[in-house]
Amino acid sequence: MKKIVAAKLHGITVTDADLNYHGSITLDPDHCEKVGIFPLEFVEVWNKASGTRISTYVIYGERGSRCCVLNGAAARTCQPRDEIIVCSTVYIEENQIANIKPRVLMFNSDNSVRECLFYDVGTKDDGTMTFAVHEGLPNEVT
DSSP: OEEEEEEEEEEEEOOEEETTSSSEEEEOHHHHHHHTOOTTOEEEEEETTTOOEEEEEEEEOOTTSOOEEEEGGGGGTOOTTOEEEEEEEEEEOGGGGGGOOOEEEEEOTTSOEEEEEEEEEEEOTTSOEEEEEEESOOSSOO
């Protein structure tokens, strides 16, 4: 089994950090649903400003709020206005990699979606792999 990127929120801006909440990252369900990130799913969070990397779980905030709130201990790793990357992963067999099309949202500073992308891995007849980034989103979340 290989650990593979399943979805990313790339360059989303932290809107708040709540040290006294019981933990997690609160995200707008509109953003999560577009890429296939589920409530309670564990994600990796990478702070572009500090380089800090943590693992936490997702809770859905208010729909349409464009929120990105680090809660509990995670609040110590990011400050409001920091840009972060939220990455969901999946374990798959190596021969399944061409079947997934990880979705990526890129953000403006107000957390409106600037761009939608997806990653596409293929396998040539000789067994070598190809990689491409495409604009838009594939038809299905896998």
